[in-house]
Amino acid sequence: MPIELGSTMVFDTLAAFEAARDARYDSGTMYYGRYGNAATFQLEQMLAKLEQADGVTLTSSGVAAITLTLMSFARPGSHLLVADHVYGNTRAFCDGLLTRMGVEIEYFDPMAGADVVALIRETTCAVMFEAPGSGTFEMPDIPTIAQAAQAAGVPSVLDSTWATPIFCQPLTLGADVVVASMSKYLSGHSDGMMGMIASTAEHAQTIRKTVMGVGDKTGGQEVFLALRGLRTLKMRMEHF
Ligand SMILES: *Cc1c(COP(=O)(O)O)cnc(C)c1O
Numbered sequence: 296m297p298i299e300l301g302s303t304m305v306f307d308t309l310a311a312f313e314a315a316r317d318a319r320y321d322s323g324t325m326y327y328g329r330y331g332n333a334a335t336f337q338l339e340q341m342l343a344k345l346e347q348a349d350g351v352t353l354t355s356s357g358v359a360a361i362t363l364t365l366m367s368f369a370r371p372g373s374h375l376l377v378a379d380h381v382y383g384n385t386r387a388f389c390d391g392l393l394t395r396m397g398v399e400i401e402y403f404d405p406m407a408g409a410d411v412v413a414l415i416r417e418t419t420c421a422v423m424f425e426a427p428g429s430g431t432f433e434m435p436d437i438p439t440i441a442q443a444a445q446a447a448g449v450p451s452v453l454d455s456t457w458a459t460p461i462f463c464q465p466l467t468l469g470a471d472v473v474v475a476s477m478s479k480y481l482s483g484h485s486d487g488m489m490g491m492i493a494s495t496a497e498h499a500q501t502i503r504k505t506v507m508g509v510g511d512k513t514g515g516q517e518v519f520l521a522l523r524g525l526r527t528l529k530m531r532m533e534h535f
Pocket of ligand 1: 356357358359382425454456457476477478479488489
C-alpha cells in the first residue's frame with residue numbers, strides 16, 4: 296500500500312455523496328480525508344484482526360487514544376476508576392481536564408482483582424487499567440477486573456501498549472476497549488507516532504464519533520510506516 300494522501304474526494308453523483316456522508320463513521324467508507332482512506336482502513340482491519348476487535352479507530356497518538364476513549368464514557372458527575380499504575384499522561388489527563396469537567400477520579404490498586412467490585416458505583420462510567428502497568432510492570436488479573444466491570448454494566452478500558460496483541464488480546468479476556476500507543480512496539484521503528492482504539496461492536500461507533508468529532512486524525516506517512524512496521528511485529532516481540 297503506497298502513502299495515501301488527500302483531503303477532498305469527488306463523487307460522481309449527489310446520491311453517492313449522500314450515501315458516503317451517512318456512512319462516514321463506518322471504517323471503509325471514503326467520504327473525506329479526516330475520516331480515513333484506503334490505507335487507514337487497511338491498517339484498521341489488520342489491527343482488528345490482531346486484537347479480535349469488532350472495530351478499530353486510529354488516533355494521532357497513544358495519549359489521544361486514551362483521552363478520547365475516556366471522553367467517550369465520562370460525564371459530569373460520573374465516577375472513573377483508574378488503576379494506580381497508569382501511564383503518567385493518563386493520570387495527568389484524569390487529574391487535569393477530566394477533574395475540571397466534573398468527573399470524580401478514584402485510583403485503585405491494580406492487583407485488587409475481585410475487590411474492584413466493591414469500588415464500582417451507580418455513577419461509575421468506566422474502569423481504566425494497564426497490563427502490564429507502566430513503570431512498575433505488575434500484571435493485573437484482566438478477566439476478573441473486566442468481568443467485575445461487565446457485571447455492573449461498566450465498560451473496561453485496557454492500555455495494552457506493552458503487551459501488544461502478540462502476547463495479550465484483552466478483548467478475548469472480557470475487556471470492552473483496548474487502547475495502545477502505536478509509536479512503540481506496534482510501529483516498531485521509532486519513526487512514527489500514532490495510537491489505536493480497538494473495541495467490541497457495542498462501543499465502536501461511540502468512540503469513533505468522539506475521535507472524529509474532535510477532529511483527531513492520522514497522517515498518511517504515519518499510516519504507511521505503521522503498515523510496514525506491523526508486518527514484523529511478531530518476530531520483533533518474540534525476539535525481545
Ligand atoms: C507511550 C505510551 C503511551 C502514549 O503513547 P504516545 O504515542 O507516546 O502518545 C500510552 N500508554 C503507554 C503504556 C505508553 O507506554
